[in-house]
Amino acid sequence: MKRTSLAGDSCPVARALDVFGDWWSLLIIRDASLGRRRFGEFQASLGLAKNILATRLRTLVERGILKTVPASDGSAYQEYVLTPKGHGIFPILVALRQWTEEFDEHPDEIATIMVDRDKGKPVKKLALLSQDGRVLGAADTTLKLRPARKTARRLATA
Amino acid sequence: MKRTSLAGDSCPVARALDVFGDWWSLLIIRDASLGRRRFGEFQASLGLAKNILATRLRTLVERGILKTVPASDGSAYQEYVLTPKGHGIFPILVALRQWTEEFDEHPDEIATIMVDRDKGKPVKKLALLSQDGRVLGAADTTLKLRPARKTARRLATA
């Protein structure tokens, strides 16, 4: 009766959710992408129980989203920072943010807007483009079976 | 000791997760965006317990992501379809998919690729652009406090 795992699922959406799709992980990742690094920072910012935070940090490290590094202030403690795999989650955070900005019933309760660092102007909405540059909506896309990977010819003829 | 709610949070990421951030909701939304509409279709596709599916469908309807409509085949049953607010989740699904495509350890287990319906070619990666058209990464962005909403002048002078 364990929580059902999505790890073996063939759907890439499910596979992503299996890695960080629980109630707290994405918020930890959000905090990490805002520069928070220490256990106590996460705990104070998120207000979650310490045991939960401990297990979440552990599994995020196991799964290659975060890694531990020696503390930047020279103390003997450790800090948690995003790996490249973790930084890759950024577009997902942006998409979540933009959905709330567009559809939330109380947009006045949103505290922040995302701006580009250079000009300080709000960023544009994430755009899905076709290879020839058209903007695509959900209805303009389909799923195709992934073409089979090339098998090693070398073995076939050996 | 309830599961802590994120509904009142000022972070738009947290607010989105409060609406569909649990273990099953996004998968239900994914299925809905693939055209599944019936209780039985969702249950067969996701393999989750029927009581869980029932509660998830109920809260997704409450929250304006799905709505119930009379069955398309003329039977007396009802079907669940995405509202505009639900369709707006599409970019999040794309972002999750693309993260798996880029970072998953076993990309050969991914069954499908997203293509544009017209040409059948794979879509491009979601791009975050500044207002002057530069492609932005996480490091090129910051958060700014949302400017206060204009208050009604009418009342101030009345």
Add this chain to the structure above:
DNA sequence: TTGTGTGGTTGCAATATTAAACCTGATGCT
């Protein structure tokens, strides 16, 4: 060396998830 802050672990109560049995109304068959 005594105290305090950081980063956890442990134990317990409350809640959520799960599977399976059960129920109800709609549909189909004859």
Add this chain to the structure above:
DNA sequence: AGCATCAGGTTTAATATTGCAACCACACAA
């Protein structure tokens, strides 16, 4: 119409996860 079956749930009971608080160990500061 009468009966079986199916779709769409609800209920029940076992198990797992969450949340809180108490505890603990080590680092660091005085």
